């Protein structure tokens with residue numbers, strides 16, 4: 001059979017299929033009539049079952065071609081299939097062209113266009129048409145419409161996304177990518193921001209996470225994004241800041257000879273000069289944009305040098321601006337601390353001034369990396385000075401971390417992103433432990449109790465009132481009074497001479513036990529768990545403290561032992577400050593009240609550590625998914641290892657009724673605070689450098705030099721905590737017992753003076769530590785926030 005002449009639409013097959021299309025479109029319009037509400041004409045999508053016997057009728061119309069397809073020869077089969085697809089395509093395109101030419105896309109009649117596209121989809125689904133056809137038609141339609149028309153077409157695409165992906169992802173993904181890219185090229189990011197976002201979201205949802213089709217493997221970043229700015233005037237009045245000799249002059253620092261022949265930087269503070277004027281900065285600031293959009297160009301020494309200078313001058317300019325805090329503050333302190341910091345910076349900056357002659361040195365890369373790290377820290381420090389800056393900085397940090405992972409992923413040749421299915425055993429265990437944590441086994445301490453209604457019975461006049469005055473009616477007997485009575489009954493049971501006598505004594509004891517238990521239920525419900533034998537209820541006469549101490553680890557303490565405020569508690573402090581010891585002590589003293597929040601980490605478990613107890617040990621990609629999905633309260637990286645706290649884990653503890661208690665390093669607490677995580681922030685500090693050294697030695701794992709480094713770094717670590725205001729309570733750890741009491745008092749709000757510092761829970765009435773002579777360890781108690 002000769003292949004079909006696509007231009008000749010009078011082919012009987014084409015005519016037959018076109019007639020069929022007209023018929024089913026007529027049916028479809030009865031199912032989805034035209035509507036002024038555009039959303040109704042697109043949604044819900046037409047279903048194959050809406051059309052009467054669609055598959056059978058279609059097979060009938062194309063029966064000649066289908067029969068030819070049954071040929072034994074593969075080549076013949078293929079040719080017949082192509083002919084059938086051509087027939088479907090020619091007829092569909094002709095109908096589509098007629099419809100789109102005569103129907104405004106925003107009008108109610110446009111429902112016919114959407115129905116036609118659905119019908120073409122069904123035709124391909126039963127194997128009678130090319131799966132790509134519907135997508136090609138949508139592409140044509142997109143390119144022929146204005147942006148507002150494209151929005152409507154996009155409504156259609158979005159609503160059909162799931163079925164397109166599940167049926168024809170392979171045949172459609174490149175056409176979809178091409179159409180979306182073309183659309184994005186036409187859209188203005190500034191004016192059609194929301195629509196651009198929709199297109200991106202659509203692409204993310206259409207393509208699997210690990211798909212490489214849109215990966216920029218060669219690392220060309222926004223090559224077309226060129227920033228235009230006024231270039232420095234040649235020979236004009238302006239300072240020619242980018243010229244080599246000026247840069248040399250600006251950056252050159254006196255050199256001294258290092259042993260080994262290398263020149264060493266003397267640390268002359270090249271940035272001690274005042275910040276540039278806006279005019280001067282202009283020529284340094286705007287060229288930075290080029291480097292940010294093309295980071296690879298920074299590997300050229302000629303580009304790196306001006307970039308470094310531009311960044312330094314820009315940061316210097318920012319730092320010189322008064323911060324929002326100091327602008328709004330009437331107190332001198334922030335200004336002086338700003339000054340102190342700036343002086344510190346200037347001193348430090350001397351080290352960055354290395355001579356351009358080093359550009360050929362093998363140490364250069366290390367120097368550049370150090371420069372980049374230090375500049376990042378400097379910018380971070382500046383941004384964190386103001387309240388809105390903190391959250392903004394954390395967002396940038398997260399975006400950079402995501403970018404870093406993206407680059408790593410590309411460097412590893414885009415390995416597939418998948419998570420292994422969870423082992424059913426692990427799942428069952430997790431479910432069981434979640435159930436255990438979230439189910440309170442204990443009845444409420446004050447259950448709904450029925451009041452005896454006897455007093456409602458008619459009585460002699462005045463008698464009822466008299467009875468009410470009887471103290472027995474409103475006073476419960478003392479619980480301990482039953483102890484003696486029950487002991488007497490026990491004695492009677494043992495000494496009974498006749499069975500009747502024994503039975504009477506047993507009955508008496510049962511009644512006394514019952515009444516004692518009724519009294520005890522109001523304030524000693526926890527003791528009931530200790531009663532194994534109904535003949536021995538002595539547990540309810542034990543002191544309350546002993547009973548509370550017996551509450552099992554996964555049980556929740558009775559309401560009267562819980563603090564009024566059950567908000568999460570974040571306990572932070574320097575390494576070895578005693579955080580774990582204090583928390584441990586507190587949890588032992590207040591069983592069933594607190595639950596530690598187990599953090600996530602990417603490091604391997606150490607000897608003796610258990611997954612889910614010490615940490616949730618996860619792999620890098622899993623951690624990244626948590627962080628990228630904004631499911632972490634905080635996350636920090638220590639070298640290659642990441643740590644983070646999951647919102648979910650905190651929620652599970654909160655929902656169980658216990659108080660979540662989270663131990664973390666100071667940086668993490670700052671992160672959580674910056675992200676406005678609601679918690680009570682507590683800072684634990686060793687009382688002196690000497691005791692800190694002792695704790696670190698006791699903790700082990702560090703040699704003397706490392707211990708000294710931690711102790712020496714403490715003053716710098718705690719400096720600035722006031723400005724960050726990260727702790728509502730500072731606890732000095734002189735003695736674990738006292739410190740845990742102090743923490744308990746604070747959390748139970750017995751510590752009225754919560755926002756000031758008290759030594760080891762002893763409200764001595766002394767001045768806050770900031771005013772005492774505590775040497776290097778001083779931290780001013782932060783203001784109440």
Ligand SMILES: Nc1ncnc2c1ncn2[C@@H]1O[C@H](COP(=O)(O)OP(=O)(O)OP(=O)(O)O)[C@@H](O)[C@H]1O
Nearest residue numbers: 575576577578579580581695698699733734735736
């Ligand atoms: N007040 C104290 N008196 C004596 N020893 C203490 C005191 N507080 C803590 N220690 C000891 O110091 C060591 C470190 O304490 P701990 O592990 O509680 O500190 P940490 O802040 O949790 O440390 P890291 O952050 O490194 O985990 C432990 O051996 C602990 O027993």
